[in-house]
Amino acid sequence: MAGIRINTGSGIDPKMVDQLVEIEREPIKQLETRKKTLIDEQKLFNDLKALVSTLGTTLNGMRTKADYYKLKVVSSHPDIIEGTVDNNAPIGSYEVEVKHLAKTHKLLTQSFEDKDKTPVGFGYMTIETEEGDSFDVDIDPDRSTLQDVATQINSMDKGVKAIVINTKEKLEDDDEDNFRLLVISEKSGKQAKVTIDPDTTYLDFKEQITGRNLEMVFEDVKVYNETNKVTELIPGLVLDVKKEEPGTKINLKIDYDTDKSLETIKKFVESYNKVNEFIDKQFQLDPVTNKAGVLSKDNSLRSLRRALQTSIQFSLPSGKFQTLADVGISTDPKTGALKYDEAKAKKAMAEDYVGVSKLFIQSDDTVGIGIRMSDSVRGLQNPVSGVLPSKDREYKHILENFDKDIAVKNRQAKQREEAIRRQFTVVEQLISGMNAQGQVLQQKLGGAQG
Structure with missing residues (x-):
């Protein structure tokens, strides 16, 4: 089967x-x-x-x-003055003369042999601005060099700055040392003056540069400003003034861009x-x-x-x-x-x-x-x-x-x-x-x- x-x-x-x-x-x-x-x-x-x-x-x-x-601003002397403009500025040509630049007030101490070894005194010194604000700089006996004083002033952020400069004056004058403390107002203009009372320190300040306002002649009208950036002269126009040139007539033309x-x-x-x-x-x-x-x-x-x-x-x-x-x-x-x-x-x-x-x-x-x-x-x-x-x-x-x-x-x-x-x-x-x-x-x- x-x-x-x-x-x-x-x-x-x-x-x-x-x-x-x-x-x-x-x-x-x-x-x-x-x-x-x-x-x-x-x-x-x-x-x-x-x-x-x-x-x-x-x-x-x-x-x-x-x-x-x-709009744009065309300057005949851009090395002296330049500008920017918004759409609100009036079209036209304007004549400007820069008499004086705005400057900051500067105070300078006598010279020292070094910046971070020699004490400049201890106790305190008082700094007063033109606006009436004043503050004391406390100087510790153990930290009382030029650099220490500069650091102390800068740390307080009161509208005044300090730097230690090396002038190397000794190269020219054996009776002078190289280091000085320069105190500068952070604001420019005539009203930005700084007064320093050295009090218990050995520092002796003298006015190095006097604070001054910017002075210009705009269309035969005297114009002043605290800084070298002018923002309120005419609507929409901002001027950046770079240097003073008395007697030089500058043409500023606001025109369509x-x-x-x-x-x-x-x-x-x-x-x-x-x-x-x-x-x-x-x-x-x-x-x-x-x-x-x-x-x-x-x-x-x-x-x-x-x-x-x-x-x-x-x-x-x-x-x-x-x-x-x-x-x-x-x-x-x-x-x-x-x-x-x-x-x-x-x-x-x-x-x-x-x-x-x-x-x-x-x-x-x-x-x-x-x-x-x-x-x-x-x-x-x-x-x-x-x-x-x-x-x-x-x-x-x-x-x-x-x-x-x-x-x-x-x-x-x-x-x-x-x-x-x-x-x-x-x-x-x-x-x-x-x-x-x-x-x-x-x-x-x-x-x-x-």
Whole structure:
């Protein structure tokens, strides 16, 4: 009788179970793929938002006269006096003469052989400023050198500083020693005088330099200041006086800084073109896939482009420079990008800075592109009604739903996997039981044949 072939196992490949489990997880993989695609799209949209934000920041510098106007100070003698200015300063040329620089009051002691060995007395000395503040410098007998006194004065932080200087006077005069204590008022000007009563010390102070105010002649008017930095002469002007030159007439001209204004315009053109280029690229067909960009079907891009293009298409009712094209800014009809002729813009500004500015800022009778486009951008960014925040909320909502769906399907897949593995175990046990019965039967049949 032919032998009966009995399997020793179930004969079911365990990989088949894993494959069934993977089939159950396929919908999850599809959801995760769609989620990743949306996240990539969201990242691209965030890039667009960043470009729009940069454009908005640039436009903020072109909304009003205070934002847009740039002034500068040109000095005929920058080695004597220079200045800086803000937008509140009056345009014009002014004549200045520097009679005297402001100086600090300085007191000097007699000379000593060394700075850190010879005692200069002990007890105390009193220092008084012109403002009426006074303080005592206590001198310890064990710490009473020139350096000790200087350290003590400086540690008190009372508007007076002290330094030990090495004059090397002994090289010229054998009767003099090299080291002296120099006490300096930290304030300059006539009123910044320092008085020292050496009292129990061996120090003898003499006035080295008398404190003095800055003295200038501004437009034939005498002007004084406690320091050499003048901040209150006329609104918006700060002067840095470097040296005195009596008899030298200095011309200070406060004028429009066209170079800085041109920089602002150039940044605007560049930031606008980056936004335009981004949008234009989304609507272009890829020559390989013949598909447009992933954001091409997004209505927010169309809304953004329409808002920007509308803002830039305007003209002023009067004046030589009525359109942006008049000052070197034109639109490419094919791409929508702005073309910038800086030489033309510079020439226009040199001719009529105020007239050109009206194309960009809000004045009494005009509204320029700074306000028009800035308001459009702000509208797009409005947290409640803006297109961009609305799109953000849409992405957030869809991604949250993806996460919920993936979580539900993960639970279902887990339950299905457990069911499949339980069924596989039952089948394994059944087949194993049948195999065991087959072996017993084979043994019996084999014995009967014997």
